[in-house]
Amino acid sequence: MGVVAVTREPCGARQTVFTPVNNQARVDAVVRRLGDAIELGLLADGEQLPGESDLATQLGVSTVTLREALMALRQQGLVTTRRGRGGGSFVTVPEGPAEERLRSLLAGWSTEELRDLGDHWAAISGAAARLAAQRTEPGDLLPLRRSVEQLTEAADGAARSRVHGRFHVELAAAAQSARLTREEIGIQTEVGALLSLVLGEERYLKDLCDRHRTVISALQDGADEQARAQIEGCVRLCMARLVELRLGSSSSAGGPRPQEDTYG
Amino acid sequence: MGSSPRPTGGGPDILDEVTAADVAACVRDTLEGVFDAVSETGTDAAALLASVTESGRRPLTGDLAALRPGLHTRLTRLDLVSGAGFVAAPGLLADVSAWLEWWQIGAGGAVRPLVLDLDPEHSAYSDYTHWDWFTLARDTGRRAVAGPYVDYLCSKEYSLTLSVPVAVGGRFTGVAAADVYLSHFEAAVMPVMQKLPGSAFLVNARGRVAASACADYLAGSLVKGPDFGAILAGPADGVEHGGLRLRPCGDIPLILVTIPPAGRA
Numbered sequence: 001m002g003v004v005a006v007t008r009e010p011c012g013a014r015q016t017v018f019t020p021v022n023n024q025a026r027v028d029a030v031v032r033r034l035g036d037a038i039e040l041g042l043l044a045d046g047e048q049l050p051g052e053s054d055l056a057t058q059l060g061v062s063t064v065t066l067r068e069a070l071m072a073l074r075q076q077g078l079v080t081t082r083r084g085r086g087g088g089s090f091v092t093v094p095e096g097p098a099e100e101r102l103r104s105l106l107a108g109w110s111t112e113e114l115r116d117l118g119d120h121w122a123a124i125s126g127a128a129a130r131l132a133a134q135r136t137e138p139g140d141l142l143p144l145r146r147s148v149e150q151l152t153e154a155a156d157g158a159a160r161s162r163v164h165g166r167f168h169v170e171l172a173a174a175a176q177s178a179r180l181t182r183e184e185i186g187i188q189t190e191v192g193a194l195l196s197l198v199l200g201e202e203r204y205l206k207d208l209c210d211r212h213r214t215v216i217s218a219l220q221d222g223a224d225e226q227a228r229a230q231i232e233g234c235v236r237l238c239m240a241r242l243v244e245l246r247l248g249s250s251s252s253a254g255g256p257r258p259q260e261d262t263y264g
Numbered sequence: 265m266g267s268s269p270r271p272t273g274g275g276p277d278i279l280d281e282v283t284a285a286d287v288a289a290c291v292r293d294t295l296e297g298v299f300d301a302v303s304e305t306g307t308d309a310a311a312l313l314a315s316v317t318e319s320g321r322r323p324l325t326g327d328l329a330a331l332r333p334g335l336h337t338r339l340t341r342l343d344l345v346s347g348a349g350f351v352a353a354p355g356l357l358a359d360v361s362a363w364l365e366w367w368q369i370g371a372g373g374a375v376r377p378l379v380l381d382l383d384p385e386h387s388a389y390s391d392y393t394h395w396d397w398f399t400l401a402r403d404t405g406r407r408a409v410a411g412p413y414v415d416y417l418c419s420k421e422y423s424l425t426l427s428v429p430v431a432v433g434g435r436f437t438g439v440a441a442a443d444v445y446l447s448h449f450e451a452a453v454m455p456v457m458q459k460l461p462g463s464a465f466l467v468n469a470r471g472r473v474a475a476s477a478c479a480d481y482l483a484g485s486l487v488k489g490p491d492f493g494a495i496l497a498g499p500a501d502g503v504e505h506g507g508l509r510l511r512p513c514g515d516i517p518l519i520l521v522t523i524p525p526a527g528r529a
Contacts, residue, residue, distance in 0.1 A: 134485075135484060162387070165388065173413065176413075176422070176472075178422040181414045
């Protein structure tokens with residue numbers, strides 16, 4: 001492709017040659033971020049995305065990177081672009097069952113990446129729970145209680161996942177740490193869409209709601225190590241189910257990476 | 265940003281020793297200056313909403329754009345303020361169910377609007393009516409200081425939010441508010457706190473440390489024991505509690521806690 005492109009489009013190809021080597025990672029990160037947001041329903045069907053330069057600035061990437069990411073999203077059918085007056089890039093939620101699309105999203109993660117994501121998440125939420133138990137006063141628990149109640153009532157996996165993510169963000173905020181909170185928001189952005197697969201299953205939903213109530217009790221009692229252990233247990237449960245689903249789906253969905261032997 | 269720590273007028277000077285009353289007055293004046301700005305926004309918003317209502321229609325989000333010049337001026341003028349605006353009560357505006365006319369000042373002094381997804385179908389953060397800065401002002405009908413708290417809705421910073429209820433014809437329409445990042449608040453009050461002969465820190469009515477010149481009580485930690493809420497309604501000189509002196513900061517709901525220097529207690 002490279003040679004052909006050089007002869008046909010010298011300018012475009014030269015631009016590609018001189019983009020930073022790690023640019024593909026940035027493109028992938030933008031594709032994953034926007035793709036997850038569409039799956040989670042954070043971006044609605046038909047919603048217009050901000051203009052290219054605004055969106056690139058907001059995401060902290062170059063317009064070249066953003067254009068490549070939009071091209072990939074168009075190929076996945078998640079974005080359509082219209083030219084002319086009233087034109088721009090629009091979100092298109094693809095047809096077909098959400099679960100199937102989420103499973104192919106999950107297939108883009110290796111089990112090692114999932115394990116590492118779980119480690120990071122457990123570290124942040126675990127530390128947040130421990131500090132929150134030391135620094136909590138009754139008012140801090142109200143948002144957490146409300147989130148657990150909303151979690152039991154939310155209709156589908158995507159809605160549950162949004163509230164579940166907020167529980168973890170509220171926990172980090174209760175730790176009085178802006179850094180842990182920002183880190184938790186970043187983790188929930190990554191894991192949220194995937195978790196709607198787990199939270200869509202009633203038995204996992206019920207188990208997690210019960211565990212979250214136990215976390216709140218531990219916070220209330222100032223039992224910091226217990227709060228940490230409980231929330232780490234929640235994270236392990238979620239990630240173990242995701243790995244199970246990943247391994248179960250890898251043969252049919254044809255993920256980009258081979259399945260690890262050690263898990264086989 | 266223009267909110268870097270301001271010059272303190274030289275290093276600590278023994279002749280320059282201050283009293284707890286001086287520190288309490290400094291805290292009061294610092295936040296009263298922010299409240300003045302919040303009240304200006306509140307007055308603007310009330311006047312705007314009243315004139316729209318008099319014209320016989322419900323206000324729209326577009327009407328609130330008239331608040332922007334004042335908000336920009338205040339954000340630029342006040343080093344301490346990092347975000348400011350008017351937050352509509354749900355159902356106030358005819359075109360949307362909820363709205364924050366909220367502006368933030370970023371690095372380099374650029375003033376930007378906060379854009380939030382307030383659609384409950386997409387966002388778990390769409391309902392802002394549970395935050396202290398909203399409920400305290402709404403439920404008491406009086407101005408409020410919320411925090412310190414991690415603001416995961418707007419700035420993702422550890423902050424104080426000062427808010428004032430905005431009523432039109434006796435009806436609550438929302439709150440005018442301003443965000444003060446805790447690091448900036450600390451920079452504003454620390455120089456004078458450090459001139460006290462003993463150590464000192466500030467707590468809110470719930471006992472949460474808001475700024476501290478004492479390594480044993482860091483911002484964000486909880487001090488348990490005293491009923492800090494009662495101190496605010498008590499004598500201006502404060503009270504003693506277990507070797508600590510607890511003193512209100514005027515009408516600002518923060519309490520200055522001073523620990524006498526060792527040997528003088």
